[in-house]
Amino acid sequence: MINRRIGVLLGGLGLLLAGCAQGTPAAPTVEPLPTAGLTPSVTVGDQDASAGTVTIEQVVATEPGWLAIHTTRNGAPGPVIGQSQVSVGSNENLEVEIDLAQATGQLFAMLHLDAGEVGEYEFPGADVPVTAGDQLVNVPFNATFPIEPSVTVTDQDISEGNVSIESVIAAAPGWLAIHISQGGAPGPVIGQSPVIVGYNPEVGVAIDLSQATGQLFAMLHLDEGTAGVYEFPGADGPVFAGEAPVNVGFNVTFEVTPFVSVSDQVLAESTVTIDRVSAAEAGWIAIHIDASGSPGPVIGFAPVGVGHNQNVAVEVDGAQATPILFAMLHLDAGVLGEYNFPGDDVPIFDIGGYIVMTQFQLLAEAASAGPVTVSVVDVNFREKEATVPVGTTVTWMYNATLPHTVTSDDGLFDSGTLSSGGSFSYTFDEAGTFAYHCRFHGGPGGSAMAGVIIVEEG
Numbered sequence: 001m002i003n004r005r006i007g008v009l010l011g012g013l014g015l016l017l018a019g020c021a022q023g024t025p026a027a028p029t030v031e032p033l034p035t036a037g038l039t040p041s042v043t044v045g046d047q048d049a050s051a052g053t054v055t056i057e058q059v060v061a062t063e064p065g066w067l068a069i070h071t072t073r074n075g076a077p078g079p080v081i082g083q084s085q086v087s088v089g090s091n092e093n094l095e096v097e098i099d100l101a102q103a104t105g106q107l108f109a110m111l112h113l114d115a116g117e118v119g120e121y122e123f124p125g126a127d128v129p130v131t132a133g134d135q136l137v138n139v140p141f142n143a144t145f146p147i148e149p150s151v152t153v154t155d156q157d158i159s160e161g162n163v164s165i166e167s168v169i170a171a172a173p174g175w176l177a178i179h180i181s182q183g184g185a186p187g188p189v190i191g192q193s194p195v196i197v198g199y200n201p202e203v204g205v206a207i208d209l210s211q212a213t214g215q216l217f218a219m220l221h222l223d224e225g226t227a228g229v230y231e232f233p234g235a236d237g238p239v240f241a242g243e244a245p246v247n248v249g250f251n252v253t254f255e256v257t258p259f260v261s262v263s264d265q266v267l268a269e270s271t272v273t274i275d276r277v278s279a280a281e282a283g284w285i286a287i288h289i290d291a292s293g294s295p296g297p298v299i300g301f302a303p304v305g306v307g308h309n310q311n312v313a314v315e316v317d318g319a320q321a322t323p324i325l326f327a328m329l330h331l332d333a334g335v336l337g338e339y340n341f342p343g344d345d346v347p348i349f350d351i352g353g354y355i356v357m358t359q360f361q362l363l364a365e366a367a368s369a370g371p372v373t374v375s376v377v378d379v380n381f382r383e384k385e386a387t388v389p390v391g392t393t394v395t396w397m398y399n400a401t402l403p404h405t406v407t408s409d410d411g412l413f414d415s416g417t418l419s420s421g422g423s424f425s426y427t428f429d430e431a432g433t434f435a436y437h438c439r440f441h442g443g444p445g446g447s448a449m450a451g452v453i454i455v456e457e458g
């Protein structure tokens with residue numbers, strides 16, 4: 001293939017030599033090369049590409065080459081989805097067939113050399129982009145074409161804290177958000193990545209593994225509010241295709257350390273709430289009554305999925321409840337979805353050989369003037385809003401695995417980093433509304449992990 005290029009060069013040289021030979025010694029005239037005075041350029045405007053072609057108004061080339069249509073990848077020219085040959089000189093209204101299935105809303109029209117096998121597009125390879133000065137001859141433009149939003153994702157291991165989405169096709173700029181599963185349906189979001197109009201291959205999403213569930217949902221969201229800022233809950237709602245959101249469930253594997261965390265609580269409507277249950281296998285959270293300091297018979301149970309389950313409600317037989325209860329993790333080993341205990345659904349043991357359980361207290365109805373407790377869980381304040389009389393001391397009890405803070409929006413108080421077994425108290429001596437947040441997982445103004453204490457005149 002090198003020979004062919006040399007051939008072209010020699011041909012040019014031959015022209016030059018011929019010119020010299022014919023001229024008189026006094027005034028040698030040189031036949032101009034066909035490319036003399038030409039600067040490589042591309043002229044293209046925004047257009048409708050619904051027919052699967054784009055039209056390039058003009059391509060000026062100084063060597064035989066290609067006009068290649070690149071997609072957008074990370075804001076720069078990405079893979080090529082179509083190309084047409086261009087000849088030396090001006091090529092007008094050049095039609096280029098493109099692969100709409102892989103097209104992006106923004107495309108790049110780029111001039112390439114035909115440096116390898118002539119007439120064969122070799123890129124990546126010999127047919128590298130043309131440079132004029134130190135610039136590529138490359139013009140971005142917008143193309144419109146019919147787009148059906150879709151998400152393609154397969155089951156995968158997410159131990160590294162990343163989800164990999166095979167492809168996302170979006171009709172507008174948006175987000176690919178990873179939702180955890182709550183009762184088999186999409187729950188809170190644990191990570192998101194921006195997507196552009198058209199085809200987005202291999203979208204990587206960093207997620208909060210400490211909140212992951214064994215089933216996740218990859219859902220397409222709009223970018224409706226501030227561009228480039230993920231606002232959900234808020235402006236950036238899901239994209240709908242007809243009635244249903246563009247949403248695909250998939251299964252993930254990752255390492256989970258079995259764990260149960262419960263706050264002391266008032267028994268409300270025969271239901272206890274378990275702050276967090278982390279399970280490596282599908283199982284049950286069972287509430288055992290207190291039999292002389294150790295777990296006795298079970299008075300209620302609820303299914304837990306693989307991964308991190310938060311705020312699991314368990315209906316119990318209130319008449320049998322003891323002041324101290326045990327929340328214990330059991331396997332779902334017998335008939336799936338059926339609680340077989342005593343039987344196959346035995347308790348789960350941790351690495352240390354201990355049953356995965358925790359005990360908690362049932363509190364009497366909270367006296368209105370007494371101290372008030374807010375449970376700090378991963379990653380929220382369980383009582384997001386509490387109304388208390390003036391003079392009340394509020395205590396935030398750490399009942400989580402991640403570090404958190406209790407930080408006043410107005411700089412009134414700050415717990416510093418709370419960790420295992422920690423708590424923080426503040427006495428509210430004046431009426432008013434006092435917003436606070438976690439510095440790691442929330443922000444002022446009620447953003448994410450945040451809460452409010454409303455203090456009323458006694």
Ligand SMILES: [Cu+2]
Nearest residue numbers: 404438440441
């Ligand atoms: Cu936090």
